[in-house]
Amino acid sequence: MTNTATRSLYEDYIKEMQTIADLRYASAVLQWDQETYLPPKGAPIRGQQIATLSEIAHKHFTDEKLGALLQELLAGDKLSADEKRNVELTWQDYSKQKKFPSSFVRTLAEAVNKSFHSWMEARKANDFSFFANDLARLIELKKQEADMLGYEHHPYNALLDDHDKGATVQLLDGVFSAIQQPLKELLGKIASQPVADDSFLRQHYNKDKQWQFGLQVVKELGYDMEAGRQDISEHPFTTNFNSKDVRITTRIDENDLSNMVWSCIHEAGHALYEQGLPLTEYGLPLGEPASYTIHESQSRLWENHVGRSRAFCERWLPVLQTYFPEQLGRVSLEQFYKGINKVEPSLIRTEADELTYHFHIMIRYELEKLLIGGAMNVKDIPGYWNEQYLTLMGVKVPGDKQGCLQDVHWSHGSFGYFPTYSLGSYYAAQFYSYANQSITDLNGLIKQGNTTPLLQWLRNAVHQKGRRFTSEELCKDICGETLNIEYFTGYLLGKYKDIYNF
Amino acid sequence: MTNTATRSLYEDYIKEMQTIADLRYASAVLQWDQETYLPPKGAPIRGQQIATLSEIAHKHFTDEKLGALLQELLAGDKLSADEKRNVELTWQDYSKQKKFPSSFVRTLAEAVNKSFHSWMEARKANDFSFFANDLARLIELKKQEADMLGYEHHPYNALLDDHDKGATVQLLDGVFSAIQQPLKELLGKIASQPVADDSFLRQHYNKDKQWQFGLQVVKELGYDMEAGRQDISEHPFTTNFNSKDVRITTRIDENDLSNMVWSCIHEAGHALYEQGLPLTEYGLPLGEPASYTIHESQSRLWENHVGRSRAFCERWLPVLQTYFPEQLGRVSLEQFYKGINKVEPSLIRTEADELTYHFHIMIRYELEKLLIGGAMNVKDIPGYWNEQYLTLMGVKVPGDKQGCLQDVHWSHGSFGYFPTYSLGSYYAAQFYSYANQSITDLNGLIKQGNTTPLLQWLRNAVHQKGRRFTSEELCKDICGETLNIEYFTGYLLGKYKDIYNF
Numbered sequence A, B: 001m002t003n004t005a006t007r008s009l010y011e012d013y014i015k016e017m018q019t020i021a022d023l024r025y026a027s028a029v030l031q032w033d034q035e036t037y038l039p040p041k042g043a044p045i046r047g048q049q050i051a052t053l054s055e056i057a058h059k060h061f062t063d064e065k066l067g068a069l070l071q072e073l074l075a076g077d078k079l080s081a082d083e084k085r086n087v088e089l090t091w092q093d094y095s096k097q098k099k100f101p102s103s104f105v106r107t108l109a110e111a112v113n114k115s116f117h118s119w120m121e122a123r124k125a126n127d128f129s130f131f132a133n134d135l136a137r138l139i140e141l142k143k144q145e146a147d148m149l150g151y152e153h154h155p156y157n158a159l160l161d162d163h164d165k166g167a168t169v170q171l172l173d174g175v176f177s178a179i180q181q182p183l184k185e186l187l188g189k190i191a192s193q194p195v196a197d198d199s200f201l202r203q204h205y206n207k208d209k210q211w212q213f214g215l216q217v218v219k220e221l222g223y224d225m226e227a228g229r230q231d232i233s234e235h236p237f238t239t240n241f242n243s244k245d246v247r248i249t250t251r252i253d254e255n256d257l258s259n260m261v262w263s264c265i266h267e268a269g270h271a272l273y274e275q276g277l278p279l280t281e282y283g284l285p286l287g288e289p290a291s292y293t294i295h296e297s298q299s300r301l302w303e304n305h306v307g308r309s310r311a312f313c314e315r316w317l318p319v320l321q322t323y324f325p326e327q328l329g330r331v332s333l334e335q336f337y338k339g340i341n342k343v344e345p346s347l348i349r350t351e352a353d354e355l356t357y358h359f360h361i362m363i364r365y366e367l368e369k370l371l372i373g374g375a376m377n378v379k380d381i382p383g384y385w386n387e388q389y390l391t392l393m394g395v396k397v398p399g400d401k402q403g404c405l406q407d408v409h410w411s412h413g414s415f416g417y418f419p420t421y422s423l424g425s426y427y428a429a430q431f432y433s434y435a436n437q438s439i440t441d442l443n444g445l446i447k448q449g450n451t452t453p454l455l456q457w458l459r460n461a462v463h464q465k466g467r468r469f470t471s472e473e474l475c476k477d478i479c480g481e482t483l484n485i486e487y488f489t490g491y492l493l494g495k496y497k498d499i500y501n502f
Helices: A003-036 A040-061 A064-075 A081-097 A102-125 A129-149 A155-163 A169-191 A207-220 A257-275 A292-306 A310-323 A333-340 A357-372 A378-393 A418-438 A442-447 A452-461 A471-479 A486-500 B003-036 B040-061 B064-075 B081-097 B102-125 B129-149 B155-163 B169-191 B207-220 B257-275 B292-306 B310-323 B333-340 B357-372 B378-393 B418-438 B442-447 B452-461 B471-479 B486-500
Strands: A228-232 A238-242 A245-250 B228-232 B238-242 B245-250
Touching: A003 A040, A003 A064, A003 A081, A003 A238, A003 A245, A003 B003, A003 B040, A040 A081, A040 A102, A040 B003, A040 B238, A040 B245, A064 A081, A102 A129, A129 A155, A129 A357, A129 A378, A155 A169, A155 A357, A155 A418, A169 A357, A169 A418, A169 A486, A207 A228, A207 A245, A207 A257, A207 A310, A228 A257, A238 A257, A238 B040, A245 A257, A245 B040, A257 A292, A257 A452, A292 A418, A292 A452, A292 A471, A310 A333, A310 A442, A357 A378, A357 A418, A418 A452, A418 A471, A418 A486, A442 A452, B003 B040, B003 B064, B003 B081, B003 B238, B003 B245, B040 B081, B040 B102, B064 B081, B102 B129, B129 B155, B129 B357, B129 B378, B155 B169, B155 B357, B155 B418, B169 B357, B169 B418, B169 B486, B207 B228, B207 B245, B207 B257, B207 B310, B228 B257, B238 B257, B245 B257, B257 B292, B257 B452, B292 B418, B292 B452, B292 B471, B310 B333, B310 B442, B357 B378, B357 B418, B418 B452, B418 B471, B418 B486, B442 B452
Parallel strands: A228 A245, B228 B245
Antiparallel strands: A238 A245, B238 B245
16 A cells, blocks of 8 residues: 555554544533532433443444554555554444444443433432342443453453453452452551541531632642633533543532542542543544543552642641631641541442442452352442441441432443552552652652642553553553552551551 | 234334434433533543444434334324324435435534534633634535525524424524514613612522522422432423433522523523323324424523513512522512623623523524624634624623633534524413413413413423424414414513502
8 A cells, every 4th residue: 555545544544543432522511510510300311312422422332434444554564653542442342332223222321321310319319229120231231342342251351341441350350369368457557546536627618719729729739720610510520522632620518628639639630641642643542541541540659649749738827827817727737647548448439438338349359350240239239348348448338328229320320440540550550669769859749739740651651552552551551560459568667657656 | 014014013113213212312411520520631532422322322213214104194094183194204304314324424523523612622621713613614514504405595594493393594584674673672771770779689699598499499380309300400401301300400609699590590490390291101203292392482481471471470489589698688579580681791691681681692593694604704703793782782792702612502512402492482472471461360370479270281282292282283282373472572561560660
């Protein structure tokens, strides 16, 4: 194939991929609107509109003409390395999507929409049974999806792979079994010490001032408000419609400052990743994030390694004190730092500390394996859940709303997603350790409110690479080794030794 | 064809039409977002995303399969009258759209996006020349559009027909030449009387309170906030994504109360129409408004016949006085009524009174005829504009921003739209006169804040009929006669005689 012919084919490829991206991001706008501004009576038809866009995007992406185009490009030899990688990754995605009939995609989208609403009803009623039938239907569809995708060893592998290419039950079983004991031991040591006092976080904090403070923080961290915005939603999330329009949401609890602050930083971490993806690759794999896991590594890195560090407290406590002199005027740096890092087994995943968080994930991971493997019935979820919370963390679940109904994910049909939260944390510790080695006096910089060098390091190490590598490949590219959980356990041990003096 | 076969075909028809509606309304959500919440750097790709959705919707709508389906349905005899009307109207639309190649639709959408941005720049610079090239390009495309559509007598007829089926240069020339003299005479009589005092409107009015008041008004008029919402945008507009999600926007000028109040009522008038369309006909012609003209008849009816009536002032001035005691506490009902109905030639169309408004439209109408007819160059627009404002209204235009750049319409590629504003006013007067005859003591009801009977009358007379009739057919259906401008001139004469005592 001549160079000119290759150019022309590659242009066609970009055009078609951008059309598909336009459809998918349009759907994302409709979903963002649904979570933020949609009037209640508009919900049913909105669900239909989103399903239609998904179906049309899927039809475009699985069109035989695109397949032929990809084949032709792959057969040639005139593409640059980046272009070749784009086409290869698209071919992988294409081959995967070809396994789903369009009707299945629509059925799934509609089932998700239905079960999202029944999940909300079930939460309102604090009764899992309202959600059980729709969830069972969704799990049935996810099993079908796993069968269509194909897998080795366990059907759950197909769904894991979808969130983090290459992640398997074998990998996760290994990671979780290796980490469970050290975390338990650490938790035991902490439990033998006096409980940290975080009561200062649970006073009345004015909504508008919280909102202002959250914005000030995310802006200073480098979130570009000209290429994004923050809104209120019931569950904080980040979404993007291209790298110049990356939106975050938060929620504000007037009686708990921590809810807003670290969710803002968490979502900003996601958003900084999206804003750092190359716009020139809009619609192409190299313009996309590497995986859900790597996405989470970015949010966790900012939320925990930066946002819960002593240096960060030194930068922001004085500012917080000017916003809330009555509530925080007499709280010392040490009190604040210890309070925001309090470790205590709890009910709600999103409010959990950095240590016990992973028990929340392990429970969900085991549950998902059982459900997708067909080894558990949906009706048995609440019983299993409550028992596991008691066994692993000694926590008694008072009702489904604070138990197995607390997360939106299953209602979205997201199975295989939760484990990426833990993996993300482990990669975050590893990446941060390397960043810390590369950047002179990173702590000092954070103390001064200068996180630009860190952001720049992440831009180079992670963001600008798009989807070029899998999580493990990226880790190796950055650190010279694949995932090593000792970075994470070492980080926690060091931090809590210091805080709890053992 | 058997009944069962017809049912099945009609179901296919509905499914395809709803898919197209989903695409079009998704595009409308993206546009709404663009006008309200889009971060500035997101604009370029947003334009591309909207263009892609337009193109795909157009491809679906002009698919030969849909044409064949429509033909088959039209050949049968088992459809109900409503179903038949849906199919007939769709066939008309289909035949029209088939005249445009998809590439033309995309070219037009992209040209619109480009010229919208250059229009904004030109406004900022107060210099038409920044907009001239993109506008010239758009006019070229609109001429091509007219040629593709076909027309008799004047290419502008093709564009008028697109906004109001059956409207022609002949009709409008007749209407405007008949109305111009009576309006001029009326203006002369008013000008010979003491000028009404509306200075109380131009004090400082707190933004939040204005916002609250506007919401209270539109809710009482019957706008369902569970099926809609209000936001801020630079130019107030109404948009809808189905009849259960109809959104309005407003703008608030802290130094001019009138800006917000009557634009809220105006947009609520549009929104009440959309909320009154039958949801069961989602995606089908009978679920759509009759025409731009009839749409405007609804907004004008609420804005002027209700919102600028003495009865309305009796209902709302006391409420306004509780919001703004300092500014309005000493303004009497008569002062208020006269002030909000002050007649005075002015520069800005959207701020014009009910009488001189139509001179603004006549100028734009003549201009559009000249431009689309090829009898005027784009570069000559400012000169013509300024000269006409001086001749018709004695108003000197200080710059393009307050002159030929004041309206967004041309930058949207909307030619043939402005005349529907005047026609809408004339129909509004005619409809309102009939409503007034049908509803016992309509004025007394408005005074009490009870506009439910009026809304119900409009629901029955106009809203629920969807696109069944053209503007003129609908008028005949409601009033037993087609457009008769004497309702409008009679209404104005009665009103201003009373206010100006001549």
